[in-house]
Amino acid sequence: MNYDDTPAELLAPELESDAELAFEGALRPASLSEFVGQVKVRGQLQLLLTAATMQGRTPDHILFAGPPGLGKTTLAMIVAQEGNRPLRMASGPAIQHAGDLAAVLSSLVPGEVLFIDEIHRMARSAEEMLYLAMEDFRIDIMVGKGAGATSVPLELAPFTLVGATTRAGLLPNPLRDRFGFTARLEFYADDELEQVLTRAASLLGLDIDREALAEIAGRCRGTPRIANRLLRRVRDYALVYSDRSGPSGAGTADIHSVRAALELYDVDALGLDRLDRAVMQIILTRFNGGPVGLNTLAVSVGEESETIEAVVEPFLVRIGLLTRTPRGRVATPDAWQHFGMHPASAGTLLDDL
Numbered sequence: 001m002n003y004d005d006t007p008a009e010l011l012a013p014e015l016e017s018d019a020e021l022a023f024e025g026a027l028r029p030a031s032l033s034e035f036v037g038q039v040k041v042r043g044q045l046q047l048l049l050t051a052a053t054m055q056g057r058t059p060d061h062i063l064f065a066g067p068p069g070l071g072k073t074t075l076a077m078i079v080a081q082e083g084n085r086p087l088r089m090a091s092g093p094a095i096q097h098a099g100d101l102a103a104v105l106s107s108l109v110p111g112e113v114l115f116i117d118e119i120h121r122m123a124r125s126a127e128e129m130l131y132l133a134m135e136d137f138r139i140d141i142m143v144g145k146g147a148g149a150t151s152v153p154l155e156l157a158p159f160t161l162v163g164a165t166t167r168a169g170l171l172p173n174p175l176r177d178r179f180g181f182t183a184r185l186e187f188y189a190d191d192e193l194e195q196v197l198t199r200a201a202s203l204l205g206l207d208i209d210r211e212a213l214a215e216i217a218g219r220c221r222g223t224p225r226i227a228n229r230l231l232r233r234v235r236d237y238a239l240v241y242s243d244r245s246g247p248s249g250a251g252t253a254d255i256h257s258v259r260a261a262l263e264l265y266d267v268d269a270l271g272l273d274r275l276d277r278a279v280m281q282i283i284l285t286r287f288n289g290g291p292v293g294l295n296t297l298a299v300s301v302g303e304e305s306e307t308i309e310a311v312v313e314p315f316l317v318r319i320g321l322l323t324r325t326p327r328g329r330v331a332t333p334d335a336w337q338h339f340g341m342h343p344a345s346a347g348t349l350l351d352d353l
């Protein structure tokens with residue numbers, strides 16, 4: 001199997017372009033009741049928000065942790081919308097100095113929800129400023145330089161911080177501890193993805209049957225963002241190749257058109273992307289199924305070990321192709337089967353040396 005020809009962006013869980021941002025905006029659920037899956041988190045969030053409303057106070061600070069594309073930004077928007085609160089969006093990598101954060105914090109209005117995406121990538125100095133802001137709604141601003149510098153306290157409007165991270169482990173404990181509620185988002189089950197897709201198809205005016213939706217759900221790596229992206233390609237296919245007899249003229253899609261569209265884009269039956277396949281093939285061929293250490297693996301595929309650990313492995317483990325052992329990563333029998341290979345015997349390996 002050749003893994004070099006899969007369009008990487010189609011199965012990448014990260015947001016790919018401004019066009020996709022606009023597309024996502026149109027499909028984003030606007031309330032907790034429209035938000036599919038993550039049942040436990042939804043219930044916990046509902047309780048937290050209702051209690052805050054009943055007591056007339058700002059909700060506790062919330063941290064959403066989990067792989068990209070599972071709905072962290074969507075939930076942050078819902079937190080604001082459900083409480084009828086204004087929302088300010090910021091991103092960790094853009095906060096390079098404490099001053100960047102001070103400018104945002106000092107301009108918040110009472111009750112505002114401040115969303116910081118990729119909060120683990122914020123500058124250290126800003127992180128420290130955030131501790132006090134979260135706890136006491138206050139920051140200390142340094143005025144002047146050198147020996148004459150003094151710190152001036154500044155009261156902030158009460159706000160709710162919603163942080164999102166794909167790497168909860170990288171957050172320092174003092175920051176993590178200041179969130180009143182941490183929600184870990186899980187990959188979605190196939191039936192939940194079908195619900196996401198049903199809703200998106202109806203918003204797109206695409207006439208598509210259950211079997212076809214199930215086929216897309218099975219290939220989108222448990223991730224709503226990818227589900228919507230694949231649906232978009234299926235919609236194009238239906239538009240061009242079907243007789244457009246659907247109610248909106250957007251075309252009709254069935255299992256055959258879904259398979260044809262996804263085959264055209266090299267999306268395999270398990271939704272493995274180029275990097276997944278590269279990782280698995282290296283474990284299978286070069287390391288005879290493992291165990292192989294994370295860093296060795298990362299160097300072999302030319303990728304950051306952070307990406308392998310946070311994005312690639314969770315999915316491969318979830319679909320049962322990989323296991324993590326104390327000695328390293330090991331391919332499962334299903335992995336050998338999926339790639340149509342067999343472990344080399346010890347003799348063959350020695351011959352190779």
Ligand SMILES: Nc1ncnc2c1ncn2[C@@H]1O[C@H](COP(=O)(O)OP(=O)(O)OP(=O)(O)O)[C@@H](O)[C@H]1O
Pocket residue numbers: 013014015023024025027028029034035036037067068069070071072073074075117164166196224225228
């Ligand atoms: N539970 C859900 N129900 C319906 N649609 C969803 C759900 N979760 C996510 N989506 C869809 O997936 C898209 C991506 O979600 P979102 O931007 O919230 O992910 P994210 O976890 O914030 O990703 P990132 O880590 O890259 O910022 C959204 O446009 C939304 O339409």
